[in-house]
Amino acid sequence: xxxxxxxxxxxxIFLKNPVIAASGTFGFGHEYSEVMDISRLGGISGKGxxxxxxxxxxxxxxYETPSGMLNSIGLENPGVRHFVEHEAAYMRTLGPAVIANLxxxxxxxxxxxxxxxxxxxxxxxxxxxxxxxxxxGGMAFGMLPDTAADITKKVxxxxxxxxxxKLSPNAPDLVAVARACEGAGADxxxxxxxxxxxxxxxxxxxxxxxxxxxxxxxxxILPIALRMVHQVAHAVNIPVVGMGGIxxxxxxxxxxxxxxxxxxxxxxxxxxxxxxLSIIDGLAEYCAQEGLAxxxxxVGII
Amino acid sequence: MAIIKSNSEIASAIWRMTVSxxxxxxxxxxxxxxxxxxxxxxxxxxxxxxxxxxxxxxxTFVYQTVGRGxxxxxxxxxxQEIEAQGPYGNGFPxxxxxxxxxxxxxxxAPMLQLAKELHAxxxxxxxxxxxxxxxxxxxxxxxxxxADSVTRNIGGYVVNDVDFxxxxxxxxxxxxxxxxxxxSAADEASANLFVSLEKHMACxxxxxxxxxxxxxxxxxxxxxxGPVFDYREVRDAI
Numbered sequence: 001x002x003x004x005x006x007x008x009x010x011x012x013i014f015l016k017n018p019v020i021a022a023s024g025t026f027g028f029g030h031e032y033s034e035v036m037d038i039s040r041l042g043g044i045s046g047k048g049x050x051x052x053x054x055x056x057x058x059x060x061x062x063y064e065t066p067s068g069m070l071n072s073i074g075l076e077n078p079g080v081r082h083f084v085e086h087e088a089a090y091m092r093t094l095g096p097a098v099i100a101n102l103x104x105x106x107x108x109x110x111x112x113x114x115x116x117x118x119x120x121x122x123x124x125x126x127x128x129x130x131x132x133x134x135x136x137g138g139m140a141f142g143m144l145p146d147t148a149a150d151i152t153k154k155v156x157x158x159x160x161x162x163x164x165x166k167l168s169p170n171a172p173d174l175v176a177v178a179r180a181c182e183g184a185g186a187d188x189x190x191x192x193x194x195x196x197x198x199x200x201x202x203x204x205x206x207x208x209x210x211x212x213x214x215x216x217x218x219x220x221i222l223p224i225a226l227r228m229v230h231q232v233a234h235a236v237n238i239p240v241v242g243m244g245g246i247x248x249x250x251x252x253x254x255x256x257x258x259x260x261x262x263x264x265x266x267x268x269x270x271x272x273x274x275x276x277l278s279i280i281d282g283l284a285e286y287c288a289q290e291g292l293a294x295x296x297x298x299v300g301i302i
Numbered sequence: 303m304a305i306i307k308s309n310s311e312i313a314s315a316i317w318r319m320t321v322s323x324x325x326x327x328x329x330x331x332x333x334x335x336x337x338x339x340x341x342x343x344x345x346x347x348x349x350x351x352x353x354x355x356x357x358x359x360x361x362t363f364v365y366q367t368v369g370r371g372x373x374x375x376x377x378x379x380x381x382q383e384i385e386a387q388g389p390y391g392n393g394f395p396x397x398x399x400x401x402x403x404x405x406x407x408x409x410x411a412p413m414l415q416l417a418k419e420l421h422a423x424x425x426x427x428x429x430x431x432x433x434x435x436x437x438x439x440x441x442x443x444x445x446x447x448x449a450d451s452v453t454r455n456i457g458g459y460v461v462n463d464v465d466f467x468x469x470x471x472x473x474x475x476x477x478x479x480x481x482x483x484x485x486s487a488a489d490e491a492s493a494n495l496f497v498s499l500e501k502h503m504a505c506x507x508x509x510x511x512x513x514x515x516x517x518x519x520x521x522x523x524x525x526x527x528g529p530v531f532d533y534r535e536v537r538d539a540i
Contacts, residue, residue: 024510031508031526035387047511055521062504062512064371067342069504076511076521219341247341270505271336271344273387 005287005294006042006280010239010262011162011187013123015042015097017280018295019252022243022266023048023101023126023166024073028087029094036273040280043097045264046087048128051109051116053079057133059210063199068218068245069267070197072209074133075103080113088120101166103128104141110151114159125161127152130168130193132215139193142168145180152184164188164241169228170196178232190241190264191232192225218267219245226258233259233300247275249282259300303338304386307360309378313440315367316408317376318352319384325361327351327389329416330498330530334506335363335375336385343371345504346387348525350412350475353444364411364441390506391529394496396420397471400428403449404484406460406476407434410441412498416473421448428470434460434480459483466491474498481540485533495533497540499524515539
């Protein structure tokens with residue numbers, strides 16, 4: 001039997017291809033399972049969870065910008081317990097690797113959330129220390145190397161799952177944060193979360209978002225995200241999962257060449273639900289054209 | 303992918319686009335329309351179904367050019383392709399008996415297919431249509447084949463024209479102030495009213511949570527759980 005050139009192992013978990021649905025863009029899989037063949041994905045990172053759930057932010061939540069969008073959802077989610085009891089088992093039936101994304105407002109939230117997730121059949125815990133849209137906690141944990149390392153170390157100590165830390169591009173020294181997380185025991189890193197941005201309604205003379213600032217994603221951020229993935233991937237020895245504005249197989253290849261072993265796709269799925277499937281097909285075609293036994297051969301060649 | 307059969311301006315900044323291919327669906331549902339391959343703007347635009355011709359396999363959308371996305375649609379020519387994802391959303395419930403349809407501005411568009419379906423499901427039922435426009439009427443004539451009466455209001459408050467005391471089901475789509483006025487009137491008359499809501503959304507399928515609204519029964523997504531709601535459920539979200 002011919003081997004699958006797209007397959008890889010991430011944190012000891014088998015992925016049939018390196019294309020993962022990004023957290024916050026895919027729910028827990030229910031919605032897109034109705035409009036596309038989600039079994040073909042390499043993995044799914046579920047909607048960001050907080051210990052007790054959240055109603056999310058008031059006011060405008062999404063706002064389109066040139067080649068991208070700002071969001072201020074504010075981690076609307078049903079809470080970790082609901083996920084453990086109702087969503088994890090469903091996600092397991094879908095086929096792709098199951099990643100639970102865990103956010104938090106304080107240290108104890110993260111640790112209790114991680115403990116509860118020990119009871120869920122998931123493959124990887126994605127530790128979200130990079131959500132820019134919640135007032136307390138969230139991105140604050142990902143800004144400085146010391147705080148990022150501290151929370152990573154503590155979550156690692158209680159979690160039985162591999163821990164992939166999702167980093168914020170808003171950190172003043174992202175490479176230092178990445179190294180600190182690696183030193184604290186992170187099994188992998190994923191980056192980048194959204195860039196802090198802003199929109200103003202000039203007619204109303206006020207900010208579009210109630211939180212004033214919001215997270216920018218989409219093709220507009222790709223070159224910056226790519227640079228950051230390149231820097232981080234060359235600074236650490238743990239696997240890096242890259243994301244930021246990927247719309248095509250060619251974009252995914254850029255992130256792989258820059259050093260990411262896998263990619264996440266988010267905003268583009270909103271525009272075209274089948275985008276990830278086209279990317280998977282395009283990556284397979286690329287392997288055939290280039291005569292690659294495995295796509296991982298190109299990881300980090302730049 | 304759908305093929306554009308026609309795309310022309312029917313009133314100032316109001317365009318009618320008829321496509322063949324994938325679409326169809328039912329009254330009150332919408333499609334995410336997108337220029338194929340476009341990265342700027344990236345996202346599709348939720349456009350409600352205005353009229354379906356099942357025999358010809360054609361679907362008509364009436365849209366207002368309000369930003370860069372809809373301005374791109376207006377530049378598309380017959381023969382060109384347009385991405386149409388859907389149909390999404392729940393659509394209008396077709397209740398038995400008399401129906402009163404209230405459309406304001408571009409909110410008149412989904413009312414046409416609703417009138418068509420209501421008439422087709424019971425040709426004997428009474429259908430009264432009220433259309434409100436700021437300056438210029440459109441689509442008005444198209445309603446005449448399905449409705450017993452079509453009342454139009456230009457520059458005023460269309461809800462004021464409506465008698466909410468009838469033994470009928472009321473359906474409304476239009477700007478928020480119009481829907482709020484309809485809700486108040488329905489309250490006073492204890493009328494059954496369904497409203498179609500509009501909110502900014504990124505995905506149209508219920509994943510992005512951009513269009514969440516608070517309802518009597520908890521958080522609901524306008525795109526997936528709506529856009530049509532019993533007005534009592536979404537009173538605070540209108």
